[in-house]
Amino acid sequence: MIRAGARAGFVARGVLYLLVGVLAVRIGVTGSNEQADRGGALTEVAATPFGAGLLWALGAGLAGMAVWRLCEALFGSAGPKGGSAGKRALSGVRCVFYGVSSFLVLAFAAGDRGSGAGSTDRQSRDVTGRLLALPGGQWWVGAAAAGFVGAGLWIAGRAVLRAYRKHLAWGGMTKPQRRFMDVTGIGGGVGRGLVFGAVGYFGLRAAVTFDPKESKGMDDAIRSFAQTPVGPWLLVAVAVGLVLFGVFSFGQAKWRDV
DSSP states (O other), X not given: OHXXXXXXXXXXXXXXXXXXXXXXXXXXXXXXXXXXXXHHHHHHHHTXXXXXXXXXXXXXXXXXXXXXXXXXXXXXXXXXXXXXXXXXXXXXXXXXXXXXXXXXXXXXXXXXXXXXXSOHHHHHHHHHHHHHTSTTHHHHHHHHHHHHHHHHHHHXXXXXXXXXGGGBOGGGXXXXXXXHHHHHHHHHHHHHHHHHHHHHXXXXXXXXXXXXXXXXXXXXXXHHGGGSTTTHHHHHHHHHHHHHHHHHHHHHHHHBOO
């Protein structure tokens, strides 16, 4: 049951990242005002003929992922050193993340359109503003932003080093299947890592300038890549990376050891 929930969670995560990536590609190519984050993805799902059912399925899948991560935090994960304190703590953080994500998606499915579809940019500015208002607020914001930068580097680095292989049933996979996971795993991990890093970078700017308006959520962080010397092409490249990560998640649903 727990394994089935974990695999459903990988599928749900894949759908959301795939949709965010597609939205970001459209932004890079056409300059549209679509929202390339969780809210934009949920809005896209809701607009489909079976949108209501799909939203509930996505929320349930993310809940399954949260339960699996909770079990890992309590009892240890599969693989080498799965019972170490560090890995169990990381699973606990992931449990909270997917639990909150599941709640927001399910709230959106139940009709609370302000819950799952709110702009991550506005939410980021609101949270940053509240933190800055606390004693030592700049340090709190700076620490959280540094965490995002570190997470981005960690995600991209593990992807380049192909660390995901040790979590897959690698020995039982065919050569085309391995190549598929390498292409999507590396490209997807680097793209996802860049987005996390960009969110962290703007969070650090908000901390240094004591200005919550400098903070950006996923949507604005993705759009910021178009402001580099490379222009919209970097945005499109990062967007393709997010699409690849969504596809990689589908592969994890099939071949991940859980």
